[in-house]
Amino acid sequence: MDTLGKTLTYQAAIAWETNSPLSIEEVKVEPPKAEEVHIKMASSGICGSADHVLKGLLPLNFPLIPGHEGAEIVDSIGEGVSSVKPGDKVLTLVVPQRRECSSCLHPRGNFCEKQDILPSSGLILDGTSRFTCKGEKIYNSFHTSTFTKHTAMPEIAVAKIDDAAPLGKVCLISCEVPTGYRAAVHSARVTPGSTCVVFGLGGVGSAVVMGCKASGASRIIGVDINEEKFPRGRALRVTDCLNPRNLKKPVQQVVVEMTGFGVDFAFEAIGLVDTMIAAWDSCHLSYGVCLIVGLAPSNSQLSLDAVKVISGRTLKGAYPFCLADYKTRGCIPQLVTDYLQKKINVDPLVTHQLPFHQPHKAFELYHTGKTIRCVLLF
Ligand code: APR
Ligand code: ZN
Numbered sequence: 001m002d003t004l005g006k007t008l009t010y011q012a013a014i015a016w017e018t019n020s021p022l023s024i025e026e027v028k029v030e031p032p033k034a035e036e037v038h039i040k041m042a043s044s045g046i047c048g049s050a051d052h053v054l055k056g057l058l059p060l061n062f063p064l065i066p067g068h069e070g071a072e073i074v075d076s077i078g079e080g081v082s083s084v085k086p087g088d089k090v091l092t093l094v095v096p097q098r099r100e101c102s103s104c105l106h107p108r109g110n111f112c113e114k115q116d117i118l119p120s121s122g123l124i125l126d127g128t129s130r131f132t133c134k135g136e137k138i139y140n141s142f143h144t145s146t147f148t149k150h151t152a153m154p155e156i157a158v159a160k161i162d163d164a165a166p167l168g169k170v171c172l173i174s175c176e177v178p179t180g181y182r183a184a185v186h187s188a189r190v191t192p193g194s195t196c197v198v199f200g201l202g203g204v205g206s207a208v209v210m211g212c213k214a215s216g217a218s219r220i221i222g223v224d225i226n227e228e229k230f231p232r233g234r235a236l237r238v239t240d241c242l243n244p245r246n247l248k249k250p251v252q253q254v255v256v257e258m259t260g261f262g263v264d265f266a267f268e269a270i271g272l273v274d275t276m277i278a279a280w281d282s283c284h285l286s287y288g289v290c291l292i293v294g295l296a297p298s299n300s301q302l303s304l305d306a307v308k309v310i311s312g313r314t315l316k317g318a319y320p321f322c323l324a325d326y327k328t329r330g331c332i333p334q335l336v337t338d339y340l341q342k343k344i345n346v347d348p349l350v351t352h353q354l355p356f357h358q359p360h361k362a363f364e365l366y367h368t369g370k371t372i373r374c375v376l377l378f
Contacts, residue, residue: 005031012148013359014133016063018056022147022359027065027138030130032078032152039090039153041378042167043353044146045069046362046371047175048202048271049295053141054363057297061122064139065131067376068094070146071171074158081155083329088160089167091174091336092144096156097329108325114156116143125154146171147359149378159329161336168353172203172346172373173335178326179293180207180269181344182335183318185215186326188291192216194264197255197282198238201229203373204293205269206236206349212265213237214344221258223251223275226369236348244278252281262288270294273302280304285311292317349373 012027032038044067052058053066070092074084084090096112103109114125122139123129130152131138131145143157161170180203184190196212198205201224212220213236222230222238230241240258244251256262262284268276271294280290290313296302304315338344352374354362362374 007031008150010149011357012065012131012133013067013356014063014138015054015066018054018062022054022066022363024357025133027131027133027148029148029150029152032076032130033126034079035081035155036078036124036152037081037084037090037155037158038075038077038150039072039158040075040150041070041072041146041148041356043071043169043171043378044376045171045174045176045203046359046366046374046376048204049175050141051363051366052271052295052297058120058295059298060120060141061139063133063136064122064141065145065148065151066141067146067148068092068142068144069171069175070144071165071167071174073167075150077155083155084158084160089163089165090158090160091170091332092146092153093157093159093328093332094142094144094175095328096143096154097327098156104327110326110328112156114154116140124152147356147376149356156329159332161333162340164340165336168375168377169346169350170336170339171375172349173332173339176203176349176373177207177344177346178328178332178335179318180204181211181214182326182331183267183291183293184208184211184265187316187318188265188267188289190215190217190265193218195219195221195259196265196267197221197223197263197279199223199266199268199275199279200270200294201233201238202269203349205267206232206372208267208269208293209233209236209238210344217265219259221255221263228369232348232351232372250278252278255282261285264288266290268292268294271296273300276302277304280313280315283313285313288313290315350375353377
């Protein structure tokens, strides 16, 4: 349907305030302005960051339409849009790529200054929102708001993907897979024969495990307090599973003892300060690399033993796919092509699919820890 120039009404899931159930509402969506696209949602993942947003752990404006891990079809385009056309399949990008700022132009930067995460205004590039409901302005999350049947978003926050991509699954390649898989392959550069520990075997941690395995790691230790995650972790080639609550010693001490001197690569995919410190302490003192992938609550501080910082270990951050030279609009479509060519397999990460109007059920499943990823279908 050509939506150009028209304000139309669609169903969307709105969070009116933090810690309140999502409600399905009729939302007015304004047409795309210049350099914006109007899109029809096909699927969206339920991601740990979306949960952080709903709990108020990140400072976003409410009421908002959450969700940022979407696969969709372009409906119409605003003036000046050249990278996509109506009918194209696209993925949403939490980190956009305008190709004009210091990060985009630097060979080792990808955290485009047009991102709306740190800090988040909840508005799109011209400082306005395209959504209203019951006469009230509704905010965006990270330019992307995917829990809506239709939306308008900046052209720089979508990437055109292969026409053959199955939209019910590839939404995970919008956020979870690049965040986790590429953190291992691209940012940590896990080496063949190496030892790894992954804190958190949820969606992102599972993608990290896949990246460690694809890079040839010989031992992958998975750490989680929910033992229901262990069988799926083992299927992805986690070699040892640890539940810190069942250990007599701190988990980092156990990891160091298991590996002799500490692991080559440690990943934190939970978003808690304590597990970030445990990941850091699990690394080999001299050449260990610690990747923080989890997003800690805003204003939390990470406190490290200063003496141990000088021994040579590396600490890096990689959320969400803030992976140095990993330019989102160019690299994410390649990951979809890799999936279609069977070079990576995201299918095991999609454990549940539900209709869009049941986000509460999807979050219920998420909170009980029964999913790796639940995907909403529109
Ligand atoms: N120790 C060990 N494991 C824990 C702990 C803990 N203290 N607390 C939670 N976990 C486990 C959960 O049981 C779950 O399996 O961490 C996992 C987190 O996974 P998900 O909830 O699926 O979240 P995910 O989408 O993977 O995101 C994880 O990465 O990108 C960031 O913002 C995101 O901070 C979030 C993190
Ligand atoms: Zn995400």
